[in-house]
Amino acid sequence: xxxxxxxxxxxxxxxxxxxxxxxxxxxxxxxxxxxxxxxxxxxxxxxxxxxxxxxxxxxxxxxxxxxxxxxxxxxxxxxxxxxxxxxxxxxxxxxxxxxxxxxxxxxxxxxxxxxxxxxxxxxxxxxxxxxxxxxxxxxxxxxxxxxxxxxxxxxxxxxxxxxxxxxxxxxxxxxxxxxxxxxxxxxxxxxxxxxxxxxxxxxxxxxxxxxxxxxxxxxxxxxxxxxxxxxxxxxxxxxxxxxxxxxxxxxxxxxxxxxxxxxxxxxxxxxxxxxxxxxxxxxxxxxxxxxxxxxxxxxxxxxxxxxxxxxxxxxxxxxxxxxxxxxxxxxxxxxxxxxxxxxxxxxxxxxxxxxxxxxxxxxxxxxxxxxxxxxxxxxxxxxxxxxxxxxxxxxxxxxxxxxxxxxxxxxxxxxxxxxxxxxxxxxxxxxxxxxxxxxxxxxxxxxxxxxxxxxxxxxxxxxxxxxxxxxxxxxxxxxxxxxxxxxxxxxxxxxxxxxxxxxxxxxxxxxxxxxxxxxxxxxxxxxxxxxxxxxxxxxxxxxxxxxxxxxxxxx
Ligand code: TEU
Ligand code: CA
Numbered sequence: 119x120x121x122x123x124x125x126x127x128x129x130x131x132x133x134x135x136x137x138x139x140x141x142x143x144x145x146x147x148x149x150x151x152x153x154x155x156x157x158x159x160x161x162x163x164x165x166x167x168x169x170x171x172x173x174x175x176x177x178x179x180x181x182x183x184x185x186x187x188x189x190x191x192x193x194x195x196x197x198x199x200x201x202x203x204x205x206x207x208x209x210x211x212x213x214x215x216x217x218x219x220x221x222x223x224x225x226x227x228x229x230x231x232x233x234x235x236x237x238x239x240x241x242x243x244x245x246x247x248x249x250x251x252x253x254x255x256x257x258x259x260x261x262x263x264x265x266x267x268x269x270x271x272x273x274x275x276x277x278x279x280x281x282x283x284x285x286x287x288x289x290x291x292x293x294x295x296x297x298x299x300x301x302x303x304x305x306x307x308x309x310x311x312x313x314x315x316x317x318x319x320x321x322x323x324x325x326x327x328x329x330x331x332x333x334x335x336x337x338x339x340x341x342x343x344x345x346x347x348x349x350x351x352x353x354x355x356x357x358x359x360x361x362x363x364x365x366x367x368x369x370x371x372x373x374x375x376x377x378x379x380x381x382x383x384x385x386x387x388x389x390x391x392x393x394x395x396x397x398x399x400x401x402x403x404x405x406x407x408x409x410x411x412x413x414x415x416x417x418x419x420x421x422x423x424x425x426x427x428x429x430x431x432x433x434x435x436x437x438x439x440x441x442x443x444x445x446x447x448x449x450x451x452x453x454x455x456x457x458x459x460x461x462x463x464x465x466x467x468x469x470x471x472x473x474x475x476x477x478x479x480x481x482x483x484x485x486x487x488x489x490x491x492x493x494x495x496x497x498x499x500x501x502x503x504x505x506x507x508x509x510x511x512x513x514x515x516x517x518x519x520x521x522x523x524x525x526x527x528x529x530x531x532x533x534x535x536x537x538x539x540x541x542x543x544x545x546x547x548x549x550x551x552x553x554x555x556x557x558x559x560x561x562x563x564x565x566x567x568x569x570x571x572x573x574x575x576x577x578x579x580x581x582x583x584x585x586x587x588x589x590x591x592x593x594x595x596x597x598x599x600x601x602x603x604x605x606x607x608x609x610x611x612x613x614x615x616x617x618x619x620x621x622x623x624x625x626x627x628x629x630x631x632x633x634x635x636x637x638x639x640x641x642x643x644x645x646x647x648x649x650x651x652x653x654x655x656x657x658x659x660x661x662x663x664x665x666x667x668x669x670x671x672x673x
Contacts, residue, residue, distance in 0.1 A: 265511025
């Protein structure tokens with residue numbers, strides 16, 4: 119691998135527009151709100167913003183159901199606001215990265231409205247239409263990712279259309295050349311506006327199998343996860359290479375695929391020199407304990423130390439080709455302070471643990487809004503208070519599987535995507551500085567403590583810890599370009615690794631106690647090393663304390 123590119127040296131910050139900052143008091147975050155917080159992001163040290171969808175959308179899935187790829191949702195602002203965001207960010211050396219949701223559109227997109235209007239409409243073939251079975255039931259027994267059949271019958275033409283996600287998100291037919299060209303044109307529209315990267319949504323599902331067949335039932339609903347039939351199918355790479363040629367290769371941008379079901383063993387063909395993307399989100403550490411269909415209440419237990427294997431595999435796979443996006447949170451996940459640690463763990467220690475691994479790993483770190491504050495999960499008493507459609511689907515699936523409503527709620531508390539979507543907390547005022555109106559989703563109860571203003575003033579806060587680590591990362595080349603080597607592989611509960619520059623002049627060692635118990639370790643070369651950071655501050659100790667992570671400079 120030659121000289122590193124700009125995006126390999128930067129830190130990315132993910133914004134969920136609806137929940138970041140509201141500028142006009144309607145309770146919904148917006149683009150002017152984001153612009154007003156660019157100084158905060160610059161001060162934090164980020165170099166790129168991944169903006170979740172800001173396109174017009176009925177917001178059934180909060181913007182992942184797009185009704186027009188080339189404009190801006192009125193809730194979020196105008197095209198001028200977007201242009202201003204790009205240029206104001208640029209002044210602060212921050213690049214804007216857009217989210218491309220190309221597996222499906224909204225059912226309110228004009229393409230779909232045309233497609234459903236008649237069997238001989240020119241856009242009929244832009245989506246995936248099939249007759250039902252002889253008895254009139256759905257063409258296959260596939261379950262959509264949000265629950266329920268992946269097929270919806272459209273009465274007008276008496277055919278079913280396929281949707282990997284909600285019925286309001288019909289899947290596009292990538293086999294159709296015009297569809298691909300229309301999507302590439304949309305991406306190029308944003309490239310020409312000056313965006314410098316793309317996160318590509320649900321891209322593993324775009325290629326459907328040549329034959330549509332029932333799968334062995336895997337749930338109490340008598341259905342089978344669609345992902346088993348449509349993830350990373352043969353032939354997908356042809357589509358993606360065309361995408362790369364017609365869009366990605368046109369400018370100095372980066373691409374990161376959202377690719378649940380593509381593993382490090384596939385990276386050779388998927389990312390880097392001969393692949394389609396620069397980076398790919400590996401779900402290995404997110405999927406610990408989950409079987410393929412990801413049903414919340416069927417999850418098996420796992421331990422924090424299990425992430426060691428996941429990261430080492432990513433690093434090994436990208437040693438000479440491709441690059442890792444390092445992440446612990448996003449808008450689809452609960453807060454990392456709860457997700458990766460047993461119940462009852464001190465969440466501030468947990469937040470700092472994750473920050474240290476995130477910012478000392480080889481790869482590009484992705485921070486999700488609020489993660490830098492150590493924000494924790496929400497816990498609303500009733501499913502009615504939840505907005506996230508996947509929470510509702512999982513709740514219903516649990517009831518079908520004979521769980522009590524109380525047990526089903528436990529799954530929602532633990533895994534709901536709304537954990538991440540509760541608004542960003544800027545200060546301890548009555549609306550957390552997010553809005554002057556009524557926030558579209560309730561605020562996190564802990565916001566009077568966990569917010570930007572309060573944490574800025576506290577030198578031991580999670581926020582200041584993030585800032586320091588981002589600074590360290592920029593100061594020590596080993597943390598960016600250094601290779602990765604796992605150490606102490608056989609020590610129970612300890613995750614340790616070294617980062618060493620190519621010329622071996624700088625070497626940094628990170629040691630993490632992944633358990634609540636005090637633990638010893640032996641690394642002889644640490645004798646005389648300098649402590650650069652610890653999740654316990656500068657209070658040195660011989661043994662590693664509960665969930666302590668230390669960063670040492672050996673030379
Ligand atoms: O998520 C895709 C997604 O949900 C799957 O990749 C994953 O397999 C799933 O979590 C399995 O349980 C993206 C967006 O990030 C999400 O917010 C959208 O709702 C979804 O696509 C549909 O666009
Ligand atoms: Ca607003």
